[in-house]
Structure formats: structure tokens, C-alpha cells
Amino acid sequence: PHGRGGIFTRVDGRLLYRPSGREPRLYAGPRPGAPSQARGENEKGAHGRHYPRLLTTGYIAALRARTPHHGAIDFAADLWPLISKEVCSVYYAALLESCGELPDVVEEFVEAYLEAEPGAEEDVLLDATGIDAAERWDWKRVARPYGDRVFTDRAAFHDWLRGHLDDDVRLARQGNVSGPVKAALDVLRDLRNELRLAVDHAGLTAASHRDDLDGWYTPLNAYLSIGPPASRIEEMAALLDAGVLDVTGPGMRVTPDPDDPLGPSFSGTSSEIPDVRVRATVPIEARLPEIDLRRTADPLMNQLLRTGQCHPPRIPHGEGTGGADYETGGLAVSERPY
Structure with a gap:
């Protein structure tokens, strides 16, 4: 919004946003319900x-x-x-x-x-x-x-x-x-x-x-x-x-709506607030993705993984504990000295 001509200004100690009218309508859905x-x-x-x-x-x-x-x-x-x-x-x-x-x-x-x-x-x-x-x-x-x-x-x-x-x-x-x-x-x-x-x-x-x-x-x-x-x-x-911004609340779910009469869009709802239903034309995954060597797009790491020169850490389940080993998405490195 700040790049669309609107400005932030402070009045009586409170920050206000003066929109230009050219801002997109934004809907956010943080997983905990609040930022x-x-x-x-x-x-x-x-x-x-x-x-x-x-x-x-x-x-x-x-x-x-x-x-x-x-x-x-x-x-x-x-x-x-x-x-x-x-x-x-x-x-x-x-x-x-x-x-x-x-x-x-x-x-x-x-x-x-x-x-x-x-x-x-x-x-x-x-x-x-x-x-x-x-x-x-x-x-x-x-x-x-x-x-x-x-x-x-x-x-x-x-x-x-x-x-x-x-x-x-x-x-x-x-x-x-x-x-x-x-x-x-x-x-x-x-x-x-x-x-x-x-x-x-x-x-x-x-x-x-x-x-x-x-x-x-x-x-x-x-x-x-x-x-x-x-x-x-x-x-x-x-x-x-x-x-300019609306927060949908906890438990946001986004589903594509290809049959929208106004054109292909996405619908957002909340699992905890019954009357939340918003429409948007562009979804943005506004979060830091989890680090996962197995899904990386980095060409160097992909090459190392494919050729067996690196691998994710595998944590053994331990003797007598039952269960299964757990493989994280990180990069396995040796203990010191390297």
C-alpha cells in the first residue's frame, strides 16, 4: 500500500494511513489468528x-x-x-x-x-x-x-x-x-x-x-x-x-474457485468465525518456507543430494523406545572437528 501513493501520518500520537484509492484490497490469515x-x-x-x-x-x-x-x-x-x-x-x-x-x-x-x-x-x-x-x-x-x-x-x-x-x-x-x-x-x-x-x-x-x-x-x-x-x-x-487490510481470523482456509462468474478466484474462510468468506484474485504465500533439503530449488544442493554427497539428518528412534527414525529437512554435518 505504501507504494501506491498512500501515506502514514501521526495524529494525536496515533498512526493513521491516508489511502490514495489505488491500493489493492488485502486479506491476511495468520495461522494463530493474530500476527x-x-x-x-x-x-x-x-x-x-x-x-x-x-x-x-x-x-x-x-x-x-x-x-x-x-x-x-x-x-x-x-x-x-x-x-x-x-x-x-x-x-x-x-x-x-x-x-x-x-x-x-x-x-x-x-x-x-x-x-x-x-x-x-x-x-x-x-x-x-x-x-x-x-x-x-x-x-x-x-x-x-x-x-x-x-x-x-x-x-x-x-x-x-x-x-x-x-x-x-x-x-x-x-x-x-x-x-x-x-x-x-x-x-x-x-x-x-x-x-x-x-x-x-x-x-x-x-x-x-x-x-x-x-x-x-x-x-x-x-x-x-x-x-x-x-x-x-x-x-x-x-x-x-x-x-485496506482485513484479517480473516484463526484457521484460515483458501480454496480455488474456478467457476466464479466474475472470473477465476480464491475464497478464504475461517474455521472459527462463521461469517468469514472473502474473495481474492491473487494468492500470496507471505511466509518464510521451512528449510527442507529434499525440496530445495538450489541447484548446488540438488546436485549434491542427487550424487550422494550430502543428505538430511536422520535421527534414530533409539533402542527400546519403539517408533521410527525421523528425518529432518536440514543438512547433515559432522561434529567438530569438521
Whole structure:
């Protein structure tokens, strides 16, 4: 739209889009129903990061050393509880700091929280610290921001989405250190190096790599921590208000309609909003494709694959675990030294 003569302008602090009238009508259907969450404004500089206190390189080395065989780590049992603890501890620390708690008090809380067993023991600590239930971290709410809401029509979804986008921009402006929510989500980005140490070279079981990592955590991580800057979310909200962009809602399905009397077209519907049905003449797959050596169009990689000079990693299912091996779409490389 910006290249069609329209302009973004700010009025009383709110970003607006002034259309030229030459913009196409755009329909978007992000898989979660809402766009990826905005990244918090950077307060860490070029090299700052969260250094893990539980998911350390030593912990991962111990996991990998407990058996001589590859594929011994279970993501859900061995890694996710520590990831969650790291994220939540940063959230609560930033929340307490935003309420004016002294650094020593915050550090004492963090140490106690990291040692507390998930569930009732954590709740007792949070109660004693005065953190209300409404302020507590909830992975379900973060991963599915509309929760259990049932949208009766497009208007109801649009009203919710506009408020959600405004909230997301506000939280992102608080920063990735000072803002509790974005500081916590930024931990997911900061833990990538440690997770690679656990995952690389068939570190996970075949089933865990397939179901927990590829099937669940990787898309969740992308949605929560690898999103656009807040300025792009703000522009999206302005395009919605201007009537240039429409978001169809969760569960978008696109089907070709060759018998459309107006000409061949595509129909878009939502699995969760009954009155959504939009028509478009051009579909755009506006996403980053998954990396898959077996489907690459790169001529060099195709040649290497056809001649047996490279292959995708194959993770063995493990002795006594049942199931099948799992082949990822990546490129198998040897461990160091290369």
C-alpha cells in the first residue's frame, strides 16, 4: 500500500494511513489468528543477552553424557521445564523492578523462584511476594492471546484484534529489559545457543524432535520472539483502520474457485468465525518456507543430494523406545572437528 501513493501520518500520537484509492484490497490469515508478537525495543545493545541460570552449557553437557547413544534427550521432560523457568523468572524480576522493588529483593525472589517446584510451591512464593493472579505468567494466554473467546462474527474478531495490536505495541515500547512481557519473551531468543547444544547431532529422541521441537516449540518460538518491530504492528493497525487490510481470523482456509462468474478466484474462510468468506484474485504465500533439503530449488544442493554427497539428518528412534527414525529437512554435518 505504501507504494501506491498512500501515506502514514501521526495524529494525536496515533498512526493513521491516508489511502490514495489505488491500493489493492488485502486479506491476511495468520495461522494463530493474530500476527507474530512484536519484538520489544532493544535495551540490550548489540551483544547483551540473558545468561541462563538453569539451562546452562554444563547442564546440557550432563544430559548428553548420561548415555553414549544419540537421541537420549526428551525436549518436553528435560528442556522445556527449564526454558519455562528461565522465561518466568525474567518476567517476574522485571515486574518487581517495575513496581520499585530493590535489586537485592528481586534477586532473592529469583533465586527462590528458580528453586521452587512448579505448581503449588511457586504459587505460595508468588502469593507471599504479592503478585496477583491476574499478573502471573500464563503460557496458554501468551500463545493464544484470544484464549477461549468465541467470535460470533467478523466484527467481534476485528474489535478484539485492534485492542490486541494496541496492547502489543504498548508492551513492545516498554523494552526487552524493562518491559516484563517482552523481556521474558526475549529470553526465548537468548536461549537459542544453549538449545542448539542440546538438539544438534541427534541430541533429542526421534519422537521428541518431531513432535516437541518441530511440531510445537519451533512455531511457538517463532510466533512469540521472532516477530516484527513494534512500528510494523502499528502500521498494520493503521491499514486495518483505513480499510485496506482485513484479517480473516484463526484457521484460515483458501480454496480455488474456478467457476466464479466474475472470473477465476480464491475464497478464504475461517474455521472459527462463521461469517468469514472473502474473495481474492491473487494468492500470496507471505511466509518464510521451512528449510527442507529434499525440496530445495538450489541447484548446488540438488546436485549434491542427487550424487550422494550430502543428505538430511536422520535421527534414530533409539533402542527400546519403539517408533521410527525421523528425518529432518536440514543438512547433515559432522561434529567438530569438521
